[in-house]
Amino acid sequence: MRRARPGGRVTRARRAGAETRDAKGPDVSVEDAGFPQVRPRRLRSSAAMRELVAEYRVRPADLVLPVFAREGIDRPVPVSSMPGVVQHTPDSLRRAAAEAAEAGVRGIMLFGVPEHKDAVGSAGTDPDGVLQRAIRDVRSETGDTLVIMSDLCLDEFTDHGHCGVLDERGAVDNDATLARYAEMALVQAEAGADVLGPSGMMDGQVGHVRRALDAAGRTDVAMLAYTAKYASAFYGPFREAVNSSLTGDRKSYQQDPANGREALRELELDLAEGADMVMVKPGMPYLDVLRRVADAVTVPVAAYQISGEYAMVEAAAEKGWIERERAIDETLLCFKRAGADLVLTYWATEAARRLGR
Template sequence: MSAQFPVARPRRLRRTPALRRLVAETRLAPADLILPLFVKEGLAEPQPVASMPGVHQHTLDSLRKTAHEAVEAGVGGLILFGVPAVKDAVGSAGDDPDGIVQRALRELTAELGDSTVIMTDLCLDEFTDHGHCGIVTADGEIDNDATLERYASLAVAQAEAGTHVVAPSGMMDGQVAAIRAALDGAGFTDLPILAYSAKYASAYYGPFRDAAECAPTFGDRATHQQDPANADESLREVLADLDEGADMVMVKPAGAYLDIVRRVRDAVDVPVAAYQVSGEYAMIEAAAEKGWIDRERTIDESLVAIRRAGANLILTYWATEVARRLSSR
């Protein structure tokens, strides 16, 4: 062979779509995807979220319909966020047996049974009138330990309403231990915890706060969510949550933190989730609407990148759409 020609020709395995599929190192499946859903008390019809095209605040009826569509598409799970009609300083609606999340849980579990995994976000920001993730003291600080008591109560309320997994997202110190103890004490020893272990104080959450109506009325959440500048801290948080009884761990956001996803994946032997958050969703939708990017290719590439970084599970607002597309290939 002439020395002027290459011996190795990696392009041979890229020649056709069938070859590329055959040798793909990373595979995305519908069951890898989890669909976030918002249910709002008092709605007569579903309300579009202006900053998240295609996403709605649901009524109980439209929530059931959307959940059925996700299950039929093969989506692996759902995660539920609630918007109550009345909020107060301690988030009383969060553990009210007749609160919107508990009502939605009872309806979804009755209809769907074990055909999917129904998860519940466990935090106070959706239920408090100040929009913070915990109990606020007179001087405006978040009282970590008083907040743990509320989280424990929310966990039991969600368990009694039928959730399959609780997902604490408040980033309070000791939250997993407090929730595990409360669940075990109430007889829910088999209920798993998906801990938002590496959750950053990110600018990518803006549209979510529109959807969940939980923007803080003062200050921010930098005292409990992680500093975007830090990476080693994530592993300390993850390992602490596992020591306290977490069964799965999550990195949030996903796209700007793929290095954290990989570090966590390499460090632990439990399922790792990553949340493709509202800002990531909104940016792609906005750019696609302008015609600046190919929408479907960009969505698929963003999800494959998260999977390639090591996430077993991906929370994404495109879960149903992408699951249908994957199933048709």
């Protein structure tokens, strides 16, 4: 049996053509020689060509900068597990916000680190609390140039470190926590937040906060739902950044890493309750979930590149194991490719400057 050439089955007509060419000389066609006619490499031939045909791009305006405002300090305090990240004073926070806006970043997510904590997170609902002051500081510095987002959760403010109020058994009381979230929402909205990010993974949190805002006439304030927030091992550096008091874990309310379909159930509920945007957190370990969420919705989708992801890249780069800037840019691009419209990243200002060149 005669075997076909790599280009396909040998036909009588092709054999005849080959014999004719042989009579004229060794003129072998590309097809007969088995070389590829379709060459994807043609579209990778130069930097200009690659940029021309790129399917996805990261823009500075796609990025949101998470920052930590700490009460009671007179100079920025470095976060040891997140090189380059600090807990901000009011002055350094204003500078960081202005630099982000100048670089083309269009969102900032604020977290508050109070001096004093208690069981119900009173500092989180104090109109003059650290987070509310931070919102006002950023607003006075940047006006409407940045979309000001604020974290709507109790974990930074409670002495036990959980995201809600505890019951007599020491478990997080879902419905009592919703009442506290509603109070937090109103003081954050009054301080000037454009977007609130309920991040505690309490059942019904989006709907409860939305009703509270609407009843107070704050229909203008948007909601970024932490739709799929997983009980991840990658949050460690963040807990240093917010001086977390957590004992135990949050597995009873954050989503189980084993579950993907469950995220779609959470998504359905958040949308029904009035979410304007939705988010998957962490980012890179859950790109499959991000893709499924993005395919299911028509609202903007966010991914949070969390502290552990940041720390891993910085640590590997410090060791010389990876190219730092290339790795950063590649991680951001992977979120866009997986379906994210916006990305929360601690590299937002740096990356935006590079993208704007």
